Amino acid sequence: MRATVRMSLLQVKQIILCLTLIIFVFFPYPSVSASVQLQDFNWQSRPMQSGDIAQIAVSQTNPDIMYLGVEVNMHSMYKSEDGGHSWRRIHLGDHAKDVAVHPTDPDTVLYSDSQSVWLTTNGGREEGHVSIGPFRRMDPFEKVLDGGYSAGPSSTSFSSIAIASSDPNVVYTSIRGEKGRGDGPQDVWGEEGRRGPSREREMKGQLFRSTDGGTSFTEILGSFPVFLVLLIDPFDENRIFAGSSDGVYLSVDGGSTFSLVAKSKGIATIDTVDGQTILAGGEEGILHSEDRGLTWIRITDGLPSHTVLRVRWVQNSPDVVWATTLDGVARSADGGKSWIDVSGSPDAGGLPARNLKALAVHPTNPDIALVATETFVFSVRSTHLFSQGQYYGQGIYRTEDGGMTWLRSDGGLIEDNLMDITAHPTRPFEVWASQQASRGMYRSTDAGQTWSLSPHLLTHYPMRVEFFPDDPDGVVMTGSHNGENFGITGDSGVNWAILSERTFFDSLGHGRAFFDESRSQGSNLHLHGLAIHPSNPEVIFVGSVDDRSAFSEKALEGSHIFKSTDRGGTWVEFDEGYDHSSPTSINDIKIDPSNTNTMYIGTSSRESVTANGIWKSEDGGEFWHRADTGMENDASVSGILIHPTNGNLLLTGTSNGIYRSVDGAASWELVHEEWISDMEYDPTQANVVYSGGPKGVFVSTNFGESWKNISNNLPVGGDPYPDWSGYGQKPNGEVNAVAVNSDGKVVYVDVSGFGLFVAVDPSVDDIPRDNTTGVHYGGRKIVVVPEFDAVVALVFALSLIIVLVMSRRAEFRIARTELKIH
Incomplete structure (x- = not known):
């Protein structure tokens, strides 16, 4: 009997052992939750819009x-054929500055950007191919004037363009010029448009004239004021008004000479219908003249703000005038003599944001107007008005009832080619996203239903974003704009402490031989890869890019790894053994959470010349060696994933596909033969991995061994080189970026040409919509340009303290209402 019992126990043990072996052999990973198994991945568009x-x-x-011009080079020029309800991009140049439409021919349009003037005579229709870099582009615009300066500073940008109503063959355009010190975030440039330390200087405005409808221009030589805006008398093309930094100027000889006729600060807008009554707006209200500009009176009563950015008469109702200001929109029914604020209340159909500039009015219906929000980062006429902050409710708005109610009117004008999407590690519905060469860093707290904007030069060319593990409002960011390459915020993007390239130049060690000090003045350093130590957030790593683009001087060649041990205050180059000679990009940096001495970097040809494989460090980043056996050395790495509980398991997405390693990168196996742009795993179950590329979105439930396409209703898999006016041309349906929220129930992807999409697990209840409005303004922007390492540490530490203090003391100019979407 005892033997029978022993046999039964032995059999039970044998059965248990067999079952265990079966489980480990056939099911080596934890089971996948029902949210992944049952989710139907019904993708919903979440457009990112702004002003x-x-x-x-x-x-x-x-x-x-x-037509409208956008002040960033990823958007440039748009057209609407339905009165401004929807928009279509028709051209990419540089930062647009002004737009003018022929008075009788709606197909003839001129617009200026920071470097050039462009002309179309066919309404922006795409006719003929023009090759631009690696892309094919159908370009309906012809460059008719080159200012001769590099892209960037407002002082050398085209500021205004005007077509004479009395003779549309006559066109005037101006380059702004500068009086004294640079007046905004762009104006820290040296000679010939190169960036350098800001200093006292003066540059006269420049004026150009065309007599053939804008086909060609001749410069009018003379000593001119700063040109902010031009207005041609509707009945006399030789009579020109110019708004300047110190008032209104008048020329009666076709621009040969100008005289000051009204003193006032920052005149950014002038308008008239009959040439007799003229309105000019600036930083001290509205100037009103009834004698063709000979005498003026100042009007401020009724205006939402004394800083007036645009005034527009209604062509067929000359008593009605509209004006946008720094704090709302106003309307006059008596020719500009008195004004009423018609911004309204956000909770009663009014404008959700009052930081306005661009304005358009219907020529025959005095109740129809469009306004657009403004952050002033790139505003050529008013760049000094920029203030950092978190900007809510940004975009274009339309009224059809004289300002009683306002609705969004910017369909189609979205961020559609994102560089990065990063989900917050603890807040389930917060996500940050950005697009290169665009309006800033976007933040959503409701899974993309609404977006706020953090504008900066830093966020104009954003790269990577990482959250501090010990501070839910702390964010680190890398970028590639001159003077602003690295930033930290302690209040979710309201205030930023920013470091320039000089900090990293001064910290060079092993790679100093690749640095040319003689080229450092006005130089730029492109930072991309970024990692924060998972258990010691004082430690931050960044990687640089050998960027050969022509936008600025590059004093540092090769790519380099930098380390900070004091939360970004001071830096040292930390890359012994790494190959600096390869012109590549350090695209990704990862630290093994189960063994933080183990680190990896992935290199890419993106934004650079060539890829240089995967590199590994086993001593916290001090020494590096190659770790890409089994993959092509020139495979561009888009991202590296380390299994959080098993450091030997890795995935890397590349231009050749997805590679998998089971031995800590000693060897790699190709497991998915599709170009991969981005990859991310579910934080709640690391074996569930999402990836994206030209063929769509894929999911793996076994850490990369097998993959399933879950693109479903996404607009993916299009022609990689279609015919479209833009970088990459027509929307090509490539998935650029992927992110997964903190509980694994929300997945975000960007589809090139179509923007951001989200898939929400059906088990998620309605997500409360964030109806925050207005602007949470920050303090003065802090940019550290150090001389010595000790100074770097002190100044950056003080700037971080200021950022944190501001985040606690800044008052909200907002109205928040929590609603649910049904």
């Missing part, structure tokens, strides 16, 4: 046709 519109121009003969 920063230089100008909205309406055809006076066909008001359904409108």
Whole structure:
């Protein structure tokens, strides 16, 4: 009997052992939750929209046709054929500054950007191919004037363009110039448009004239004031008004000479219908003249703010005038003599944001107007008005009832080619996203239903974003804009402490031989890869890019790894053994959470010349060696994933596909033969991995051994080189970026040409919509340009303290209402 019992126990043990072996052999990973198994991945569009519109121009003969210029080079020029309800991109140049439509021909349009003036005579229709870099582009615009300066500073940008109503063959355009010290975030440039330390200087404005409808221009030589805006008398093309930093100027000889006719600060807008009554707006209210500009009176009563950015008469109702200001929109029914604030209340159909600039009015219906929000980062006429902060409710808005109610009117004008999407590690519905060469860093707290904007030069060319593990409001960011390459915020993007390239130049060690000090003045350093130590957030790593683009001087060649042990205050180059000679990009840096001495970097040809494989460190980043056996050395790495509980398991997405390692990168095996742009795992179950590329979105439930396409209703898999006016041309449906939220129930992807999409697990209840409005303004921007390491540590530490103090003391100019979407 005892033997039988022993046999039964032995059999039980044998059965248990067999079952255990079966489980480990056939099911080596934890089971996948029902959220992944059952989710139908119904992708919903979450458009990221904002303002920063230089100008909205309406055809006076066909008001359904409108054009607008955006002040960033990823957007440039758009057209609407339905009165401004929806928009279509028709050109990419540089930062748009002004737009003018022919008075009788809606197909003839001129617009200026920071470097050039462009002309189309076919309404922006795509006719003929023009090759631009690696892309094919159908370009409906012809460059008709080159200012001769590099892209960037407002002082050397084209500021205004005007077509004479009395003779449309006559066109004037101006380069702004500068009086005294640079007046904004862009104006820290040296000679010939190169960036350098800001200093006292003066540069006269420049004026150009065309007599053939803008096909060619001749410069008018003379000693001119700063040109912010031009207005041509509607009945005399030789009579020109110019708004300047110190007032209104008048020329009666076709721009040969100008005289000051009214003193006032920062005149950024002038308008008239009959040439007799003229309005000019600036930083001290509105100037009103009834004698063709000979005498003026100042008007401020009724205006939401004394800083007036645009005034527009209604062509067929000359008593009605609209004006945008720094704090709302106003309307006059008596020719500009008195004003009423028509911004309204956000909870009663009014504007959700009051930081306005661009303005357009219907020529025949005095109740229809469009306005656009403005952050002033790239505003050529008013860049000094920039203030850092978190900007809510940004975009273009339309009223059809004289300002009683306002609705969004910017369909199609979205961020559609994102560089990065990063989900917050603890807040389930917070996500940050960014697009290169655009309006800033976007933040959503409701899974992309609404977005706020953190504008900066740093966030204009954003790269990577990482959250501090010990501070839910702490964020680190790398970038590639001159003077602003690295930033830290302690209040979720309201205030930033920023470091320039000089900090990293001064910290060079092993790679100093690749640095040319003689080229450092006005030089730039492109930082991309970024990692924060998971258990010691004082430690931060960044990686640089050998960026050969022509936007600025590059004093440092090769790519380099930098380390900070005091939360970004001071830095040292930390890359012994790494190959600096390869012109590559350090695209990704990862630290093994189960063994933080183990680190990896992935290199890429993106933004650089070539890829240089994967490198590994086993001593916390001090020494590096190659770790890419089994993959092509020139495979561009988009991202590296380390299994959080088993450091030997890794995945890397590359231009050749997805590689998998089971031995800590000693060897790699190709497991998915599709170009991969981005990868991310579910924080709650690391074996669930999402990846994206030209063929769509894929999911793996066994840490990369097998993959399933879950693109479903996403617009993916299009022609990689279609015909479209833009970088990459027509929307090509490539998935650029992927992110997974903190509980694994929300997945975000960006589809090139179409923008951001989200898939929400069906088990998630309705996500409360964030109805915050207005602007949470920050303090003065802090940019550290150090001389010595000790100074770096002290100044950066003080700046971080200031950022934290501001985050606690800044008062919200907002109205928050929590609603649920049903």
